[in-house]
Each structure stands twice: as C-alpha cells, then as structure tokens.
Amino acid sequence: MAEALLEFRDVRSGYGEAVVLDNVSFSLPEGGSMAVLGRNGVGKTTLFLTAMGFVRVSRGSVFYKGQDISKVPSYKRARLGVGWVPQERDIFPSLTVEENLIVAARPGRWELNSVYGLFPRLKERRANMGNQLSGGEQQMLTIARTLMTNPGVLLLDEPFEGLAPIIVEELTDAVRTMSEREGMALMLVEQHAEVALRLTKDAIIIERGSIAHSATSAELLEDRDTLERYLGLKLGAG
Numbered sequence: 138m139a140e141a142l143l144e145f146r147d148v149r150s151g152y153g154e155a156v157v158l159d160n161v162s163f164s165l166p167e168g169g170s171m172a173v174l175g176r177n178g179v180g181k182t183t184l185f186l187t188a189m190g191f192v193r194v195s196r197g198s199v200f201y202k203g204q205d206i207s208k209v210p211s212y213k214r215a216r217l218g219v220g221w222v223p224q225e226r227d228i229f230p231s232l233t234v235e236e237n238l239i240v241a242a243r244p245g246r247w248e249l250n251s252v253y254g255l256f257p258r259l260k261e262r263r264a265n266m267g268n269q270l271s272g273g274e275q276q277m278l279t280i281a282r283t284l285m286t287n288p289g290v291l292l293l294d295e296p297f298e299g300l301a302p303i304i305v306e307e308l309t310d311a312v313r314t315m316s317e318r319e320g321m322a323l324m325l326v327e328q329h330a331e332v333a334l335r336l337t338k339d340a341i342i343i344e345r346g347s348i349a350h351s352a353t354s355a356e357l358l359e360d361r362d363t364l365e366r367y368l369g370l371k372l373g374a375g
C-alpha cells in the first residue's frame with residue numbers, strides 16, 4: 138500500500154465551543170486523489186481549514202508525511218507542502234499573471250513552463266493584470282499560484298463554482314492531467330458529485346460533520362442509492 142501523505146485520525150474540530158467535524162479519519166496516499174462530498178454546511182470547507190491549521194483540532198490528529206502536524210502553524214504547514222486553493226480567488230489584482238506566478242514560486246518541478254503547459258490560457262494572458270482576467274482565468278491563476286509553491290498535496294475547494302461550462306472543461310482537464318499524468322495528490326470539495334467522482338480515485342461523503350460513507354469514486358458513481366441518500370442526487374442512467 139502507498140504511504141499515507143495526508144491523514145486524519147479521529148479528528149474533532151470546530152469553531153470555539155462549536156464542534157463541526159467529529160470522528161473524521163481518512164488517509165490520502167501519495168499520488169492519491171479524493172473527492173469530499175456532502176450537502177451544504179456539513180463541514181467540507183472546515184475539513185480543509187483543519188488540514189491547514191486555520192481551525193483547531195480538539196481531539197485526534199492530522200498527519201502529513203507521517204508527521205503529526207496538529208499543532209503546527211498554518212504557514213509552516215504550507216511550507217511543508219500542504220497546498221490550499223481557497224474558495225475565494227486569491228490573486229494580486231495589480232500584478233500581471235506572470236508576476237503573480239513568480240512571487241509564489243518555490244523550487245521544484247512546477248515552474249513557469251510546466252504551469253503554462255497545464256494552463257495555456259494563462260500563458261496567453263501572461264502580461265495581463267490580475268484584475269483584467271475573467272472569473273475562470275482568475276480561478277486558473279489561483280490554482281497555478283499554489284502549484285508554483287510546489288506543494289505535496291493540493292486542497293481544492295469548489296474550484297469550478299460559478300464558472301462557464303467551457304472554462305469548467307478546461308479546468309477539469311488541467312486537474313485530470315495534474316492528478317493522472319503528473320501524480321499530484323489532491324483533495325477536491327465539489328458540489329457537483331459527478332464531476333468530482335470522475336476526477337478522483339476515492340471519495341468520502343460528509344454528513345453532519347462525520348464521514349458517512351467512503352468508497353472508490355468509480356464505485357460511488359454507480360451507487361445511486363448512496364448518492365441519493367446523502368446528496369439528494371438523482372443521476373441519470375449511465
């Protein structure tokens with residue numbers, strides 16, 4: 138079995154006195170990819186915030202590459218390789234695309250050329266200012282900036298939300314290439330279960346702060362009952 142890259146062991150976390158996640162255990166292997174599914178407000182974003190250390194763990198532990206990082210501050214987790222792509226697009230509006238990428242850069246296999254290879258549209262726009270980009274291009278730049286930090290794992294929080302279908306297609310192609318061809322480990326929070334399941338190897342469904350179901354993504358895609366029970370989804374046949 139591949140070694141665990143990011144692992145939650147019996148994690149409880151939340152805001153102040155409010156417990157949001159409880160009893161959460163999962164293991165993302167090197168090169169793995171995991172969809173995090175669940176209805177609104179069940180704790181998906183909180184799971185990422187807990188992995189990043191923005192939300193405190195009150196029980197259990199978070200491990201990265203075998204190291205207990207439960208008490209490691211967020212900036213150090215980022216430096217260790219936990220790469221967070223927040224829901225809010227995170228770019229510098231008054232820098233060009235290329236400057237946005239360069240300021241994020243840390244040594245590793247992801248550098249300007251390889252990132253432009255993944256996002257040709259950003260190469261075309263490399264001299265444009267951040268604030269001259271469309272929403273979809275800003276989202277690409279947000280992901281690309283995190284890649285430039287050469288993380289060990291990417292945590293993508295609803296990266297396709299509110300984007301035009303054509304852009305979603307470009308972005309899903311990039312995520313697939315990253316994951317399947319480049320072996321980049323990632324976790325993906327996504328409202329559209331079908332999109333997420335087609336991009337990942339494994340999936341967990343969160344319900345009221347705990348993992349209600351876990352399966353391979355391929356299995357879950359076929360498991361209409363489970364998708365309907367936890368996500369209220371009625372997928373068409375095939």
Ligand SMILES: Nc1ncnc2c1ncn2[C@@H]1O[C@H](COP(=O)(O)OP(=O)(O)OP(=O)(O)O)[C@@H](O)[C@H]1O
Nearest residue numbers: 152155157175176177178179180181182183184326
């Ligand atoms: N800063 C905060 N302080 C207190 N409670 C919060 C805070 N952020 C989120 N919560 C609560 O934590 C719970 C889980 O929220 P979270 O954003 O993790 O859910 P989610 O599954 O990502 O939902 P969505 O799909 O709507 O983004 C919700 O009940 C929410 O109200």
